[in-house]
Amino acid sequence: MSLIKIEWLKIKKYPAFWWMLGIVALTYPGVNLLFYNVYQQLTTKKDFTSTIAKQLFGNPFAFPETWHSVAFFSSCFVIVPAILVIMMITNEYQYKTHRQNVIDGWSRNQFITSKILDVAIIAIVASIMYAATATGYGLTVKDDNTAKWSEEIKYIPLFVLQTFAQLTIAFLLGFLIKKAFIALGIFVFYFAIVENIIVGFLGFKKIAAARFLPLEVSDKLIPGPKFFGRFNEEGYKLSLSQINEHIVYTIVLTVAIWALCYYIYKKRDL
């Protein structure tokens, strides 16, 4: 509890934290609004194409599907909280407060634990934003299935886990590289380009190992929205069936990364 209190003292007057919160508060509803508008344009006309589109897409923004669809679209923007996570650890190096905290009386393990709490706080804040956005769409967009509103609610904990796992990878980069811009550059480049190319290439070659890449392990927690299944039913069913497996892989990878951070920090000169 005292670690959370101290981390809150560091965070609460950090302008980037509130900027991140603002950006997430705009990005998550914003990006979903974009997809929602596209969906509306495709489905609201009273012609044959609209009918086909409606049959194809279903209603991804109504309850209960909103939990799944909004989680998927929002998860593409983990980069925003990742920037904050990287800045928070690299700031400690830049200001040398990582060593001052230990000199003042923290153990090295306490320092890493405090960073786990930071990442957890940011993941939870991002998840609250996602859940609020999903709820907002669910309440606004009416559908026959609204009564089954809680059916897909499992995507809330899955979103929390995925965000925490991916922010952990961002933290690891900042922790090892120590320089904010280099760590951010590598994360963005890997997140947006490298892993997608590798996953695409391995998928094309039908090599299953692609799902064990660092970000892909947790990406698999939230497969595409239900309508993705209309395009490749077999692949989609496989993705859904692999979620539980990937919960285990994600937890193992995340625990391993934090264990590595504890080990390195214990041995390292500060």
Added chain:
Amino acid sequence: MESILELSSITKSYGKIKALQNVSYQVPRGSVFGILGPNGSGKTTMLGIVLNALQSDSGNFTWFGQPGSPATRQRIGSLLETPNFYHYLSAVDNLKITQAISHRGNEADIHKALETVKLTERKHSKFSTYSLGMKQRLAIGAALLGNPEVIVFDEPTNGLDPVGILEIRELIKELASQGKTIIMASHLLDEVEKVCTHVAIMKRGTLLTAGAVDEVLANEDIVEINGNNNEGLKRLFTNYTGVTQVKQHGDHLQLFFTFGTANLEAINQHCFNNGIVLNHLLLKKKSLETKFFELTND
């Protein structure tokens, strides 16, 4: 005397460079312990190890008779190398973090510490807006927070103006008079000589000497004399019993004796018997500066 800090055979290397080699000494309770050495002698490395910022390759140390731990560090106010604070926070907010981690003091003590280092007027300004001297004063304030029994200062007067240096010197003397143990690394010999009761001199990672200032400096008696005929005086003492060296030092002549053997009365009598009347006769301690250069020069 009880030791606050005890180092035993501390060794630390950076690749082929040996930053510390088998360094052992004790810091007595209530002492003002100066650690002297040229740049790169290992002063900060040594303090970094006892404050757990660095890992030693071998050797060990104890604080208050116990192995170093978070609990022992919480009893020590420390300024190591540079003032390390969150740039976007004010002095008060930064000290709240220091207070929460160290468990030293309370809200009122934060304001008291800032008052001691004369930062009250700027206590709500962001750290990033501070001058170098103000940053240094905040770091000293953080070390003083909650009245710790031991204070570690690494180059405490860095970045301070002459008035600030004088204020810190007076502060150290005042803290020492309250019975606090102060460990201070510095390359400012004058500063150490003026405030320290004990001293350790280091060079290239090796401890050259350590102990009470009087003991470290007093391995020789230096007698300074002056008379109406200095050439005659020089001849007179060249073969004088117990004199190891005769040196001209400005207007005066310096006679070097083994520690504790100089007899001023006998010297005066010897001069008078040989027809020279002295107008200056003084038993001097070797200055720390002299001792330092003597030890650290190759």
